[in-house]
Amino acid sequence: xxxxxxxxxxxxxxxxxxxxxxxxxxxxxxxxxxxxxxxxxxxxxxxxxxxxxxxxxxxxxxxxxxxxxxxxxxxxxxxxxxxxxxxxxxxxxxxxxxxxxxxxxxxxxxxxxxxxxxxxxxxxxxxxxxxxxxxxxxxxxxxxxxxxxxxxxxxxxxxxxxxxx
Numbered sequence: 001x002x003x004x005x006x007x008x009x010x011x012x013x014x015x016x017x018x019x020x021x022x023x024x025x026x027x028x029x030x031x032x033x034x035x036x037x038x039x040x041x042x043x044x045x046x047x048x049x050x051x052x053x054x055x056x057x058x059x060x061x062x063x064x065x066x067x068x069x070x071x072x073x074x075x076x077x078x079x080x081x082x083x084x085x086x087x088x089x090x091x092x093x094x095x096x097x098x099x100x101x102x103x104x105x106x107x108x109x110x111x112x113x114x115x116x117x118x119x120x121x122x123x124x125x126x127x128x129x130x131x132x133x134x135x136x137x138x139x140x141x142x143x144x145x146x147x148x149x150x151x152x153x154x155x156x157x158x159x160x161x162x163x164x165x
Contacts (some may be wrong), residue, residue, distance in 0.1 A: 001084050002095065003097070004097075004107050005108050005109070006103070006109040007101075007110050008109050008112075019100055020100065029158055032095045033098060036102075037097075108130050109130065111132045114147070131145060132144050133145045134148070
């Protein structure tokens, strides 16, 4: 399986912003990156009236929108698809998958913590937490990166996840 890194943190702490900044840094280091956004509710990404919406409303279990420049899939599932299965299905052409969320999964994780948004970081995430990015010192026995150190975090991830044993 391709390496997957879960970016975790409390609500509104900057997970999406971190991923947005990390992707170009990893690309600049020569790696292809994919992302998975974990969502707890129903998926509503098609617009009413569009052909794909109409196909789905008519009862199609899977709808694929294909063009020369992209591919979109809307698919019913009986439950949550495990990360390894998602990676196998959709990420064969990338070097690293950044997953936003998935706090409970057995994946390497980095946490983003902003003291201006929350009083404290998540409770200890165990052995899967490999680094923390924070605006303040945090007592954890793992590397800590400042919010401005996106490049250093990218280099750490390359060393830890992409060039390690």
